[in-house]
Amino acid sequence: MQMSNRITSFQCSPIRRLVPYAREAKSKGIHVIHLNIGQPDILTPDEALQAIRNYDEKIIEYGLSEGEVELRKGLLSYYRQFGIEGLDEDNILITTGGSEALQFAFMTLCDPYDEFIIPEPYYTNVATFANIAMVTLVPVTSRMDDGFKLPEISEFESRINKKTMGILLCSPNNPTGHVYTEVELRELLELCRRHDIFLVVDEVYREFCYDGKSFTSILSFPEYADRVICIDSFSKRFSMCGARVGAIVTRNKEVLESALKLAQARLCPPMVEQRAATAALTAPAEYVKRVRECYEKRRNTLIRAMQRIPGVRCSMPKGAFYFVADLPVDDAERFALFMLRDFNLEGNTVMFAPAEDFYVSKGLGRTQARFAYVINEEELEMAARCLEAGLKAYRKSVMGL
Ligand SMILES: Cc1ncc(COP(=O)(O)O)c(C=O)c1O
Structure with a gap:
């Protein structure tokens, strides 16, 4: 049976379409650190x-x-x-x-x-x-x-x-x-x-x-x-x-x-x-204040760690809990797949959202990715270490550098 041309032309969300690969990595016992999605670990009021x-x-x-x-x-x-x-x-x-x-x-x-x-x-x-x-x-x-x-x-x-x-x-x-x-x-x-x-x-x-x-x-x-x-x-x-x-x-x-x-x-x-x-809405104002402070700390941790990785470019975001980074790779989606399928550091890897589909203009954002900092700082530090090691491995084995 054929699906409509309309639905066929729709995109699969770049935030979620790599989920099956993450599931597969998890089934092999690898801990996947999720920086792909804005699902906070903060408790609901x-x-x-x-x-x-x-x-x-x-x-x-x-x-x-x-x-x-x-x-x-x-x-x-x-x-x-x-x-x-x-x-x-x-x-x-x-x-x-x-x-x-x-x-x-x-x-x-x-x-x-x-x-x-x-x-x-x-x-x-x-x-x-x-x-x-x-x-x-x-x-x-x-x-x-x-x-x-x-x-x-x-x-x-x-x-x-x-x-x-x-x-x-x-x-x-x-x-x-x-x-x-x-x-x-x-x-x-x-x-x-x-x-x-x-x-x-x-x-x-x-x-x-x-x-x-x-x-x-x-x-x-x-x-x-x-x-x-x-x-x-x-x-x-x-x-x-x-x-x-x-x-x-x-x-x-x-x-x-x-x-x-x-x-x-x-x-x-x-x-x-x-x-x-x-x-x-009746939760004390303190709730949102604490959450904001928590994200601000996480932002600082992840951005500083990412800025130390050779070849990675990203600037300090002023709000929300995401940022876009430019990675020293040929294609951020291929690198995302590599991280999930072919790489782990001490049993850990990272999932992130390739940024190309965050652009309407074709050809932009191919080497960029979106990262969400909605998990604890220890995991964020680990994620940055994984990314640094993963980038090295990808550039060597896939890009021949
Ligand atoms: C900018 C923006 N708008 C809207 C939404 C959708 O949020 P909701 O869960 O309320 O549907 C999101 C979810 O991530 C978002 O980032």
């Missing part, structure tokens, strides 16, 4: 876990398509902590993770073959969400040598045409760790206003900004209210990735009323997990 334990309904019923009122009200208080005022619960649509929020955004704002501009490298799963909605992603390349900062506004402007519906940013950025400044955001908002397009900002890593830097949310520009859409998620903030709770937040009620058609068809977001998310 007790408040959230208790809410699940205390769930004592007799039936797990469908709920509201837009999400439970308590959760949306809870989010309003949470946003106020970031100085975001003037929202009400009708500005929030709860989704099944930030993933569904991204999908809903494309489906709501775009017709087939419309375009969305996106800085690359970008969160690679966006490719599939855009494909589902038949939206063309138009890249503007951010460069490692510039710390992946926002490319010139003129580069965005030169790509705007009649089919352009908006710009999608991710801040703090997955995969680069860049955090967009208030000035950068304002420039983009002005550009969007001039061309009457949307600015969608994925802020699922909002809390994770380092070096004492503060975060500017796109929701704190009420003067651009109608063209601003924020993508949010509980996955990373409260280390509850499997709960699948996210949100679309916008002051543009027409956008949410339209997205609600999609939400009604999928009935409701997960009900038990919404209780957990509501409870997570």
